[in-house]
Amino acid sequence: MNLLxxxxxxxxxxxxxxxxxxxxICSLLILIxxxxxxxxxGLNLGLEFEGGGAWELPASGIEAEEVRDALRPxxxxxxxxxxxxxxxxxxxxxxxxxxxxxxxxxxxxPIVAQVTAVLAKITGQPESSISVSTAGPSWGEEITxxxxxxxxxxxxxxxxxxxxxxxxEMAVGALLAVAHDILITVGLYALFQFEVTPxxxxxxxxxxxxxLYDTLVVFxxxxxxxxxxxxxxLTYTSVVERALNQVFMRSVNxxxxxxxxVVSVLIxxxxxxxxxxxxxxxxxxxxxLIIGTFSSxxxxxxxxxxxxxxxxxxxxxxxxxxxxxxxxxxxxxSNQGAPSVPSNPAIPPRPRKKRK
Amino acid sequence: MKRQVLLPLLSILIIxxxxxGWSIGAGNSILLGLDLEGGAEVVLEPVEDIELSGxxxxxxxxxxxEIIRNRVDGLGVAEPDITRQSNRIVVQLPGVEDQQRxxxxxxxxxxxxxxxxxxxxPAVPIKLDQSNSQNSDGTNDGPVGILPxxxxxxxxxxxxxQDSETxxxxxxxxxxxxxxxxxxxxxxxxxxxxDDDEADDPIVLPLLDSEGNSYQRLLLGRSMLxxxxxETADASFAxxxxxxxxxxxxxxxxxxxxNAAANxxxxxxxxxxxxxxxxxxxxIIESAPTVNTPFFERDQIVISGNFDQNxxxxxxxxxxxGSLPLEFGDPTDPTSGSRVRLVSATxxxxxxxxxxxxxxxxxxxxxxxxxxxxxxxxxxxxxSLAVSGSMLWVILAWLSETRSxxxxxxxxxxxxxxxxxxxxxxxVYFEHLKEDIRNGRTLRSAVDQSFPVAFKTIFWANLxxxxxxxxxxxxxxxxxxxxxxMLGLASILDLIATYFFLRPVVxxxxxxxxxxxxxWLSGLPASSEEGS
Numbered sequence: 001m002n003l004l005x006x007x008x009x010x011x012x013x014x015x016x017x018x019x020x021x022x023x024x025i026c027s028l029l030i031l032i033x034x035x036x037x038x039x040x041x042g043l044n045l046g047l048e049f050e051g052g053g054a055w056e057l058p059a060s061g062i063e064a065e066e067v068r069d070a071l072r073p074x075x076x077x078x079x080x081x082x083x084x085x086x087x088x089x090x091x092x093x094x095x096x097x098x099x100x101x102x103x104x105x106x107x108x109x110p111i112v113a114q115v116t117a118v119l120a121k122i123t124g125q126p127e128s129s130i131s132v133s134t135a136g137p138s139w140g141e142e143i144t145x146x147x148x149x150x151x152x153x154x155x156x157x158x159x160x161x162x163x164x165x166x167x168x169e170m171a172v173g174a175l176l177a178v179a180h181d182i183l184i185t186v187g188l189y190a191l192f193q194f195e196v197t198p199x200x201x202x203x204x205x206x207x208x209x210x211x212l213y214d215t216l217v218v219f220x221x222x223x224x225x226x227x228x229x230x231x232x233x234l235t236y237t238s239v240v241e242r243a244l245n246q247v248f249m250r251s252v253n254x255x256x257x258x259x260x261x262v263v264s265v266l267i268x269x270x271x272x273x274x275x276x277x278x279x280x281x282x283x284x285x286x287x288x289l290i291i292g293t294f295s296s297x298x299x300x301x302x303x304x305x306x307x308x309x310x311x312x313x314x315x316x317x318x319x320x321x322x323x324x325x326x327x328x329x330x331x332x333x334s335n336q337g338a339p340s341v342p343s344n345p346a347i348p349p350r351p352r353k354k355r356k
Numbered sequence: 357m358k359r360q361v362l363l364p365l366l367s368i369l370i371i372x373x374x375x376x377g378w379s380i381g382a383g384n385s386i387l388l389g390l391d392l393e394g395g396a397e398v399v400l401e402p403v404e405d406i407e408l409s410g411x412x413x414x415x416x417x418x419x420x421x422e423i424i425r426n427r428v429d430g431l432g433v434a435e436p437d438i439t440r441q442s443n444r445i446v447v448q449l450p451g452v453e454d455q456q457r458x459x460x461x462x463x464x465x466x467x468x469x470x471x472x473x474x475x476x477x478p479a480v481p482i483k484l485d486q487s488n489s490q491n492s493d494g495t496n497d498g499p500v501g502i503l504p505x506x507x508x509x510x511x512x513x514x515x516x517x518q519d520s521e522t523x524x525x526x527x528x529x530x531x532x533x534x535x536x537x538x539x540x541x542x543x544x545x546x547x548x549x550x551d552d553d554e555a556d557d558p559i560v561l562p563l564l565d566s567e568g569n570s571y572q573r574l575l576l577g578r579s580m581l582x583x584x585x586x587e588t589a590d591a592s593f594a595x596x597x598x599x600x601x602x603x604x605x606x607x608x609x610x611x612x613x614x615n616a617a618a619n620x621x622x623x624x625x626x627x628x629x630x631x632x633x634x635x636x637x638x639x640i641i642e643s644a645p646t647v648n649t650p651f652f653e654r655d656q657i658v659i660s661g662n663f664d665q666n667x668x669x670x671x672x673x674x675x676x677x678g679s680l681p682l683e684f685g686d687p688t689d690p691t692s693g694s695r696v697r698l699v700s701a702t703x704x705x706x707x708x709x710x711x712x713x714x715x716x717x718x719x720x721x722x723x724x725x726x727x728x729x730x731x732x733x734x735x736x737x738x739x740s741l742a743v744s745g746s747m748l749w750v751i752l753a754w755l756s757e758t759r760s761x762x763x764x765x766x767x768x769x770x771x772x773x774x775x776x777x778x779x780x781x782x783x784v785y786f787e788h789l790k791e792d793i794r795n796g797r798t799l800r801s802a803v804d805q806s807f808p809v810a811f812k813t814i815f816w817a818n819l820x821x822x823x824x825x826x827x828x829x830x831x832x833x834x835x836x837x838x839x840x841x842m843l844g845l846a847s848i849l850d851l852i853a854t855y856f857f858l859r860p861v862v863x864x865x866x867x868x869x870x871x872x873x874x875x876w877l878s879g880l881p882a883s884s885e886e887g888s
Contacts, residue, residue: 210777217814268714282769
């Protein structure tokens with residue numbers, strides 16, 4: 001039976017437990033790179049967070065695209081350009097120093113004068129008609145502070161939820177996996193100095209939600225299989241491995257259905273149709289979604305398993321059992337009846353044909 | 357058996373088609389954000405004679421930004437862009453197409469004031485001699501508030517124009533005391549213009565019904581306290597009616613001021629003869645409730661009576677965020693530095709087209725994948741996606757219409773991502789089905805048996821998302837709140853579509869003999885595959 005066929009039948013025998021260590025080391029390396037680039041390079045926060053400069057001048061009949069093309073040589077093609085009411089407004093990032101000198105009325109940053117000159121040229125207005133001021137952040141510290149507080153509450157409540165619903169080991173595993181995914185994605189933004197805008201933050205949150213959901217589906221399967229530890233005298237690790245193999249196809253399919261639309265945004269939207277603003281956003285989502293699925297199998301599960309083996313109370317496995325589908329129960333019964341553990345626990349025994 | 361399947365299926369289809377039709381019929385459509393469609397902009401510049409400067413001004417401006425944000429984005433999904441440019445505040449509102457509307461939303465510079473009601477007047481000013489003749493004709497019947505008691509005194513009165521002058525020179529007094537004219541005379545007075553609305557002058561304002569028509573006018577005494585005394589306010593539904601619950605600050609500047617006013621009104625002293633205390637913002641009477649208790653605890657005040665949900669919530673919002681900490685110039689006055697105008701999109705049509713095309717292509721590829729992998733089940737999954745998608749559209753359009761929700765490019769991409777994730781619940785179910793069938797079940801019984809197990813997984817995972825979404829929604833502001841709303845909606849709709857649509861559809865498929873016999877149709881393994 002080839003691999004695809006086995007995958008289709010959920011009969012894969014991927015030795016997840018053996019892969020955990022090498023994959024974990026890779027994961028740790030990426031994590032270190034991410035965190036250190038976050039520490040050393042920091043994030044390239046956009047105008048919405050840091051503020052910048054705003055140029056306003058009277059102009060009629062000028063298109064935003066013309067202005068954008070004129071500003072491209074200055075490296076600020078991502079400036080926020082708006083027209084309306086015969087006024088053209090351009091906002092772009094400026095360093096804190098440039099902002100404070102601008103505030104005092106005398107700018108030292110050459111970019112300020114350059115932008116003024118370009119705008120004067122393209123609109124045919126004298127430079128004196130251009131008013132330059134600082135632009136405050138629209139995503140102020142107040143919003144960030146509230147979001148951080150909310151995230152702390154979020155993590156605490158979700159940890160409690162998973163502890164009550166499943167196990168505290170799984171809560172630790174799930175939250176560490178979420179943190180892992182977010183850190184790596186944010187780290188990539190630091191490494192490549194992509195601009196972080198409010199939509200980027202939303203992308204990070206989307207990844208967080210996705211990663212958590214995915215991990216919970218995997219853990220639910222593990223929890224359902226835990227009775228096998230006593231019923232079939234399997235080790236906890238092999239029970240987890242077996243559950244992971246059972247949900248493997250689901251994980252792959254879900255990743256495919258989630259990733260295809262994002263790839264489409266990346267290729268069709270930003271590649272073919274040229275919506276540049278979509279590129280970095282879609283890239284962050286793509287990487288985040290892949291890591292989100294990956295981390296359920298290779299970060300959340302090993303952490304939960306190791307904690308369980310180390311601190312777990314094995315007696316509770318058989319007592320705390322959830323309602324299982326008839327099929328699973330029957331299969332486990334047949335396992336119990338079997339004289340020995342199946343040679344490969346990941347492959348469920350073929351059911352006997354009853355009639356015919 | 358058949359009925360069990362068809363009933364939920366038909367009901368959800370009727371609900372979806374019905375709400376979709378209603379939405380289209382009502383002309384609801386999704387507002388696009390500032391980046392895609394532009395909107396209106398209000399620039400507020402502080403008036404020149406403000407005493408604040410330096411850090412104090414900075415702080416006041418920051419606070420004003422916060423208040424304006426709450427005012428224009430109470431639900432947190434309108435995605436306005438509110439920034440400071442030096443000392444000016446720039447408020448951009450998506451989807452607002454006329455300047456007047458923008459000004460209304462931003463609410464400018466209003467101060468919330470509590471004024472005693474001195475007299476209740478008819479809806480239109482009446483010249484006294486005319487009013488007498490009308491009364492004799494019988495054309496003007498019913499109570500018209502305070503009617504003249506002393507003809508001699510009234511007959512001495514000058515024309516209306518002089519009244520406003522005398523109002524400007526009001527003698528000292530509290531509430532309705534010493535108005536400087538007899539309350540009866542107010543019956544002749546025109547409504548006070550918002551510009552002439554001064555805290556220390558009595559004013560005449562119309563009382564509006566829900567349609568915005570004036571049905572009464574009130575003569576209001578001097579302001580007895582302002583919104584600064586309030587700490588917060590909420591609207592809540594108590595058993596059978598909507599109420600507004602204001603909470604005052606403690607101390608002499610807060611609840612004590614309110615109690616002084618309440619006491620005067622309860623005892624119907626000369627400061628407040630009618631017993632009503634009106635809440636006035638920007639020349640509009642929000643509410644004019646009667647005071648029923650002489651003394652209040654600061655957090656146990658209830659305003660009730662004839663509120664519907666919208667009125668109660670609006671009133672609570674006004675009470676909460678009524679006052680800005682500094683005065684701004686009038687945007688309609690060209691010399692003030694403040695202004696209002698319409699602005700273009702920052703990204704524009706190209707980006708939206710790219711986003712939508714990419715979404716459609718993505719959708720098509722996903723559909724191809726699902727159908728080639730799960731066959732008929734894949735088709736059912738895509739239909740289920742269409743059901744939850746339509747419901748999402750209806751809800752978003754409704755929120756656009758009522759709460760000015762705006763969809764930004766990030767929102768469009770978020771929706772594209774949710775295509776994939778909402779198919780996950782289908783995948784979980786189908787994989788369970790496959791497993792059960794391989795374990796020896798017939799298609800028909802597997803369909804019944806695996807749904808509860810799969811749905812349990814889906815339910816608990818979605819519940820976690822929902823809890824997370826609720827926490828983020830209630831604790832954050834701005835785009836994060838918008839995200840939380842989307843996440844919550846997606847989770848709920850996923851559960852609804854899976855339970856009420858996917859389950860009966862798959863059950864229906866499982867009952868068909870044609871499908872049971874042909875595995876290439878169902879996309880499932882054969883029930884007994886020993887021969888293979």
